[in-house]
Amino acid sequence: MRYVYHVDDEVKIVDVEREGGELRVTVDERVHKVKAQLREGGVTLDVDGKRLTAWVADNWVGIGSAVIALNKADKRKRRAAGSADRDTLSSAMPGQVRSVLVSEGDPVEKGQTLVLLEAMKMEIKVAASHAGKVAKVLVSAGQVVERGQLLIEIAH
Numbered sequence: 001m002r003y004v005y006h007v008d009d010e011v012k013i014v015d016v017e018r019e020g021g022e023l024r025v026t027v028d029e030r031v032h033k034v035k036a037q038l039r040e041g042g043v044t045l046d047v048d049g050k051r052l053t054a055w056v057a058d059n060w061v062g063i064g065s066a067v068i069a070l071n072k073a074d075k076r077k078r079r080a081a082g083s084a085d086r087d088t089l090s091s092a093m094p095g096q097v098r099s100v101l102v103s104e105g106d107p108v109e110k111g112q113t114l115v116l117l118e119a120m121k122m123e124i125k126v127a128a129s130h131a132g133k134v135a136k137v138l139v140s141a142g143q144v145v146e147r148g149q150l151l152i153e154i155a156h
Contacts, residue, residue: 036109055120060092067092067124086135089126089152091145095119099141106134115139115151132156 003014015026023034035046051063055062062068098116102108108128115126134151139145 002011042050049124060124062120062122067119067122086153086155087129087132088150089114089129089154091117091126091147091149091151092124093117093119093147095124095145097141097143097151098123100137100139102134102152104134104137108132108134117145126151128154130154130156 001016002101003016005012005014011132012027017024023036025032025034032048035052036046037044042053045052045054052063060067063073095117096119098118100115100132102114108114110128110131113125114128115136117124117126132154134152135155137151138153139149139151145151
């Protein structure tokens with residue numbers, strides 16, 4: 001099965017094939033042998049002989065203290081309702097807003113961290129998908145957010 005994701009500015013092609021009790025996972029032409037064991041709240045992986053614990057949801061993967069947001073290539077940008085000139089940034093998972101680093105009207109650069117979230121004892125940086133200006137800040141520090149909840153609107 002083939003998956004195509006945007007991770008930051010890179011397109012990642014992931015092919016997954018079952019080989020006996022293992023998975024053969026190819027990421028950008030690098031082949032990995034993977035054994036996976038589901039457990040409560042996550043999955044234990046044996047990747048090329050190295051044991052990792054991962055937490056996986058629809059559009060993110062957490063491994064150790066790293067969190068990687070995955071955006072399916074055909075759904076990369078979500079437009080704000082009724083607005084063709086704004087993009088929205090949403091929470092990848094339930095958590096708590098630790099800090100909002102911008103205000104409405106602030107200019108932002110692509111990749112700039114705008115909001116810091118905490119979820120499952122991990123810090124998650126929500127970054128600008130493009131350069132622009134903050135149109136709306138929809139959350140505040142200390143607020144609990146749900147997966148998919150809108151955080152920031154950025155005007156082009």
